[in-house]
Amino acid sequence: MKNSIKELRARHQLTQEDLAHKVGVSRQTINAIEKGKFDPSLPLAFKLAHLFHTPIEGIFTHES
Amino acid sequence: MKTTESFKELQHKSTKRLAVWTMIWVLSTALATFGPEMLWENSLYTYAGVALFLITGAAMILANRKHILNLDELQQRMHLEAMAISLGVAVVLGLGLSILEQQDLLGFKMDFAFMTIVISLTYLAGLAINTRRYK
Helix, strand or coil, rough: CEECCHHHHCCCCHHHHHHHCCCCCCHHHHHHCCCCCCCCHHHHHHHHHHHCCCCHHHHHEECC | CCCHHHHHHHHHHHHHHHHHHHHHHHHHHHHHHHHHHHHHHHHHHHHHHHHHHHHHHHHHHHHHHHHEEEEEEEHHHHHHHHHHHHHHHHHHHHHHHHHHCCCCCCCCCHHHHHHHHHHHHHHHHHHHHHHHHHH
């Protein structure tokens, strides 16, 4: 799954640590999601979407 | 929404709780092991020592469960994978060595302490590999 968290984070001027702080996970988890090494759960995806005022499909796109 | 401050605080608290209970359990293990040899002769004290060992062990297990539940989803996954590896190694290696021991082909005496070390080391290795993989 591809995602645009890095771009959205940069647009909102947030560091990985800031974003982790806001959604209640570790910085390592944000980094792993950004690099596509880990797909977040639905609740975490919703938290990210809520934070960036974007629908989930605006952040995550499925790669076949 | 939870903040990292509270997430970090929660993690710090549960790690500290786990460390304290682990230390208490290690001390109770030492007491139950060496007590009958060095401190007392009455077997009643040995029963009491083993009871203490079991109670503190149960508390340590509960503290570990809470610690795992307080991790975030990636950290939980890393621990789950490490546990799967250590459990698999313990079962396969344990049975393999047990077969050799039954046939008197094992060059050393295998006991549970040996398997505990194997489980601990494979768990740590699994965690280290996963930490590197998701870095």
